[in-house]
Amino acid sequence: MKRDNLIRKLVEVVGATHVLTGEDAMSPHLVDWRGRYRGSAICVVQPGSTAEISAVVATCALHGVAIVPQGGNTGLCGAATPNPDGGAVVVGLARVNRIRSIDPANNTMTVEAGCLLHDVRAAAAAAQRLFPLSLAAEGSCQIGGNLSTNAGGVQVLRYGNARELTLGLEVVLPSGEVWDGLRGLRKNNTGYDLKQLFIGAEGTLGIITAAVLKLFPLPSATATAWLAVASPSAAVILLGHLQDRFGAALTACELISETALHIVRRHVRTGSELPASPWHLLIELSSGDDATAMHEALTSFLAAASDDGRVDDAVLAQSSEQARALWALRENIGEAERREGPSIKHDVSLPISLVPEFIALADQALGAAFPDLRSVTFGHIGDGNLHYNQSKVDAADNAAFLTARPQVNRIVHDLAHRLGGSISAEHGIGQLKRDELPRYKQPLELDLMRAIKRTIDPRGLMNPGKLL
Ligand code: FAD
Numbered sequence: 001m002k003r004d005n006l007i008r009k010l011v012e013v014v015g016a017t018h019v020l021t022g023e024d025a026m027s028p029h030l031v032d033w034r035g036r037y038r039g040s041a042i043c044v045v046q047p048g049s050t051a052e053i054s055a056v057v058a059t060c061a062l063h064g065v066a067i068v069p070q071g072g073n074t075g076l077c078g079a080a081t082p083n084p085d086g087g088a089v090v091v092g093l094a095r096v097n098r099i100r101s102i103d104p105a106n107n108t109m110t111v112e113a114g115c116l117l118h119d120v121r122a123a124a125a126a127a128q129r130l131f132p133l134s135l136a137a138e139g140s141c142q143i144g145g146n147l148s149t150n151a152g153g154v155q156v157l158r159y160g161n162a163r164e165l166t167l168g169l170e171v172v173l174p175s176g177e178v179w180d181g182l183r184g185l186r187k188n189n190t191g192y193d194l195k196q197l198f199i200g201a202e203g204t205l206g207i208i209t210a211a212v213l214k215l216f217p218l219p220s221a222t223a224t225a226w227l228a229v230a231s232p233s234a235a236v237i238l239l240g241h242l243q244d245r246f247g248a249a250l251t252a253c254e255l256i257s258e259t260a261l262h263i264v265r266r267h268v269r270t271g272s273e274l275p276a277s278p279w280h281l282l283i284e285l286s287s288g289d290d291a292t293a294m295h296e297a298l299t300s301f302l303a304a305a306s307d308d309g310r311v312d313d314a315v316l317a318q319s320s321e322q323a324r325a326l327w328a329l330r331e332n333i334g335e336a337e338r339r340e341g342p343s344i345k346h347d348v349s350l351p352i353s354l355v356p357e358f359i360a361l362a363d364q365a366l367g368a369a370f371p372d373l374r375s376v377t378f379g380h381i382g383d384g385n386l387h388y389n390q391s392k393v394d395a396a397d398n399a400a401f402l403t404a405r406p407q408v409n410r411i412v413h414d415l416a417h418r419l420g421g422s423i424s425a426e427h428g429i430g431q432l433k434r435d436e437l438p439r440y441k442q443p444l445e446l447d448l449m450r451a452i453k454r455t456i457d458p459r460g461l462m463n464p465g466k467l468l
Contacts, residue, residue, distance in 0.1 A: 006063045010045050013055040020044040029090050037078035040086030048095040050209040058176025066461050069203035071145025074137040077430025079202045079466045093144050099123045107215040108184040113144025113208050129215035132159035136331035144208045150200035152426030157382035158251040168212035169195040174457040184212045202428050203463040205456045219286035221294040224323035228277030228313040232356035252284040253382035260333050260378040267339040268332040275313030282330050343391035344408045348416040349425035352384040365411045385425040429467045
């Protein structure tokens, strides 16, 4: 009865076509991208404006019903999947997708939460500006989801993560009130920076409905190269030399193990001829300088690095198509892993200097505990962020291996923590790492987080069971 009454009220707010109740219609919204979590919900509501989101949230609050905000549903921690109890309403943001304005002189754009990241980037480019957040899921993920997970991606090295790219927010609070913080200011010291609470909050404090984003000059020159390196230590040393030589023009620096490259070739692409090597780096330079000069500078840097053995081999992209093909190898690792089958995944960050030590110690400890193990290691080494994923060499042994997830996580997360790292670099906590968090956060940090949650969402209606 309560359920029927709620659905009737939600239909009054958004119209019957935007309230999904049937199993088939709701199904894609009840499972996460990796297929690890499946939940249940009263309904999936798809409001079309901030006013409608506000009314939806107020209606749910009146009925004491929990809300799960959902963007593109590409998150990797089960944070956008409702709990199995079926007591929540999923609020899908896809229809709230207008680019509200672009201010090239202020280098800002104001966009609604449901805009696809790809569309945000394209709109910025059409105004001769760069919005630098870039990740392999950008054709499906939404900017509201990016901000709620504080997404990173491949250009953090140069431009920072989602948090650093956001100047203002509009948020529907758990009461249904709308906080209009859509300011395009680079300086504003008027007390607590409230927007930062909602960025990275994984939908546990409110629904982000719009944002003011920072824009940058569109680079006129880009150079992309694939480098074969002997080891993670060689990669870190080379990263330092690249930064010394090219400064802020070094936009991306990605580490890829041969194992990761191998599975991409097997499942997704085989095109590019690349040097055989246990480790690879994909680097990108970009700037407003002359393209020919940039290519020449990188060519001579790589020649010197090859001569003195810092690089074993290198492929410098000669065209934008070739650059895209090299990037496709990196961007398809996640998809290739999905096709390869289940594995135990980690998204850790470390001081960059300690990445080689982490890989060596973690490989050693896991190898001793679990024979015939395969680690797919890759990530944004320029940010000290590794994706470090384990499965058995023989896929037939995987089902048994997956039951050892707690022991595997313990080895990897304890080691990252001991080396001063984090158990979640860019994917968040969600339900995947919620129970790990108390082991690694200080009790005082957790108390402060809970106090913030209680203040903004005293009834615990926003995305329950995630993060805290
Ligand atoms: P969802 O998955 O829908 O939601 C994620 C979280 O945000 C949930 O807690 C949800 O409740 C909340 N949420 C969504 N929208 C809102 C809103 N408007 N207001 C409040 N809360 C909201 N991540 C990286 O950081 N770097 C990468 O390089 C990267 N690469 C990826 C590659 C692939 C192939 C895939 C599948 C994922 C990758 N991800 C990466 C993870 C994922 O794409 C990001 O976490 C992304 O930011 C999630 O956006 P989304 O719109 O899909 O959010």
